[in-house]
Amino acid sequence: MTAEPVNSGLLRSGRPKSPYPGLRPFEVDEWSIFFGREQMVDEVIDRLAAHQLVMIHGSSGSGKSSLVRAGVLPKLARQHMRAGTPWKTCSIRPSGGPLWNLAKEFAALDGYADDIERVRQIVAQLIAKRSRCRMWRARLKA
Numbered sequence: 847m848t849a850e851p852v853n854s855g856l857l858r859s860g861r862p863k864s865p866y867p868g869l870r871p872f873e874v875d876e877w878s879i880f881f882g883r884e885q886m887v888d889e890v891i892d893r894l895a896a897h898q899l900v901m902i903h904g905s906s907g908s909g910k911s912s913l914v915r916a917g918v919l920p921k922l923a924r925q926h927m928r929a930g931t932p933w934k935t936c937s938i939r940p941s942g943g944p945l946w947n948l949a950k951e952f953a954a955l956d957g958y959a960d961d962i963e964r965v966r967q968i969v970a971q972l973i974a975k976r977s978r979c980r981m982w983r984a985r986l987k988a
Contacts (some may be wrong), residue, residue: 854976858950866879868965871909871912871915872911872912872915872916872917873915873916874915874916874919876916877916877919877952879911879922880916880917883909883913883917884917886913886917887913887917887921888916890902890913890914890917891921891925892916892917894918894922894974902914902971914980919935922935934955935986936951936952936954937951938951944967945972945973946965946969948968949965949966949968949969949972950965952963952968953968
């Protein structure tokens, strides 16, 4: 997916043809039939507010994409409409180099989608942050 601002297009209120999408993930326009994970959605948004970045990970088929697409993004859009909070979102898939994919999406959010040098700078920043996180984790275990 490409980086795009959260907008009211995520809040279409029409009901999907089927109340269950089958094996595929729920999409953003199916938010009205996505339920049962409200607490998880709220937790993701709380963490996002506190840390500005949340990474959702888990086993294949565990509902990560549905949680984000039909839960988190529509709720952010509703909050944006109420408070005018300018959310920008992106999503990546880990195939083909997850760090590079993440950096590419971050660059696109800043308007540098085709600037390879900017993507390289972001990758370097992410690697440096990961190194600092490992250092702190090692200190906490000691």
